Amino acid sequence: MKNLFFIFFITVLNFESYAQKFDNIAETPPMGWNSWNKFACNINEQVIRAAADAMVSSGMKDAGYEYIVIDDCWHGERDADGFIHADKEKFPSGMKALADYIHSKGLKFGIYSDAGTETCGGEPGSRGHEYQDAIKYASWGVDYLKYDWCNTGKQNAEASYTTMRNALYSAGRPILFAICEWGDNKPWEWAQDIGHMWRTTGDIYACWDCEEDHGDWSSWGVLKILDMQDGLRKYAGPGHWNDPDMMEVGNGMSVAEDRAHFAMWCMLSAPLIAGNDLADMSAETVAILTNKDMIAINQDSLGIQGFKYSSKEGLETWFKPLKNGDWAVTFLNRADQEHQVNFNWEDHQIEDPDFEYRVDFKNTLFSVRDIWAQKDLKTTKHALNARVAPHDVITLRLVKK
Structure with a gap:
């Protein structure tokens, strides 16, 4: 642990002045899977391994999907030196072993944190521990970081995300940086040199055209999210993408609605991050998610949104x-x-x-x-x-x- 702390101290001194986001990542919209839409906090290493297995066996890997991303609630506690650890009950083998398993499948490993003091699920956030967390993620073999915006108080969004970008760069492992501040601070205007993708809206919800009212915030159906993309296409392109949130294909809408949802995310050059249970998909869901001609439209090298x-x-x-x-x-x-x-x-x-x-x-x-x-x-x-x-x-x- 002393060696990690020494690395932490040196990297802060030496890299802050010229840190940048990693190049040659997300030249086309990222493709993968995230645990939140289906599992929320009900995750463990068996669920994540099963998703990796299914991504390969279903044909999704061959279709271009590569990231397996654990969302909120994987966290354990910070140790006496401030370094984060995984929940030992949910992930008894540890994150390094899980990352190694995912990598052995030819896939990439993603993780989640938050710019505030706590994550949206009440777990330890990265505020004040950005460089330590980046070092941990690099040591585990993380390839993708989704960085949320809960419990941030009066923090400045651009500054907070820049700090984590610098921390990731200092740790030395190329990591895709996914900014998730819900579009509240217009990240499309400032995030091109900070992250590889940025959320443009609040959370998606598995319905065609609805608003799910949570009191002081709402989640949104597919058409509501689609309409919120108006005026944003000029900001996106290779290496920097508008993100209308993870997909709900396979999570309870009709086959027609799933097909339309997927088609419009492809037309938007949106990141294709599945959010269903990959280990339990219908043939119709697999066919939609792996339609190679539709994916080719999404992955077109021009990177121009429809x-x-x-x-x-x-x-x-x-x-x-x-x-x-x-x-x-x-x-x-x-x-x-x-x-x-x-x-x-x-x-x-x-x-x-x-x-x-x-x-x-x-x-x-x-x-x-x-x-x-x-x-x-x-x-x-x-x-x-x-x-x-x-x-x-x-x-x-x-x-x-």
Whole structure:
């Protein structure tokens, strides 16, 4: 322990002046799983190992998912020197052994802390222990830190997150830094050089379009979260992503709603962090989470979020520019009744409102691939005529010919 304390003292002196966030991380939106949405504080090392096993066996790892992230309530106590330890009953083998197990699966290990004195679940926060915690995380083999914002009093958000960024850098192990202050302090305006992703809203809730009132705060359904992303796309890109929160696919909504939820997170270039029980998934849930064509839209190297092109009577049309001149298009039916889609491509000239991407379908021809039906349609010389079910989507990839 004396060696750790010595390292702590030296790193604070030597690294503070030129610390930065780690480069070459999250060049495309991060993909993984987090324990909170399904398990909350009911976690232990068996639950986490089972999630890692299922990520591999389900095909999610092959589809691109890589992070296994333990959220709140893993904490034990701090020792006499102030270093944090895991709860010995929940994690008797310790965090290093758990990280080693996850790494042995070809996956990466994530953990959770809070910028305040206590986490949201009442566990020890990192306030005043940032450098010690960073050293511990590095020694355990952590690859991802979700950093929350409970019990922060009058702390300055930018300063608090900068302190932890500096601490992580000083510890020397490249760690993805996920800022989770719920968008209260507009992190999209200041966090690009601090974190790799930042929450844009409060917590998500497993419903289509609702607000779950908790008194002094609320959690939000999928459509509510989607609407809160308006105006934010210009701030995101490779290495720095808007985060509309972890996904609720497989947590009780309908298959159509899960499909639409996943499609819109892909269109938003959002981090794809599953929040269901990976060890107990339906075939429909697996099919949604591992749709390779949909994931390719999310992981496109341009890193440009989609934008809403039109909206009428609950039917929205979204476009997303992709590399090589391709486009993704999603027709989102927010309504409770079926909608007819009649889209004559040659009647439309698409201009990205924030970036210099545009297309005139009269002059440029595309082949059309239906992502969810997994079939090729006619080219954009032919109008699209289709029906989209309530709370569902049609997503197309347009490939420039």
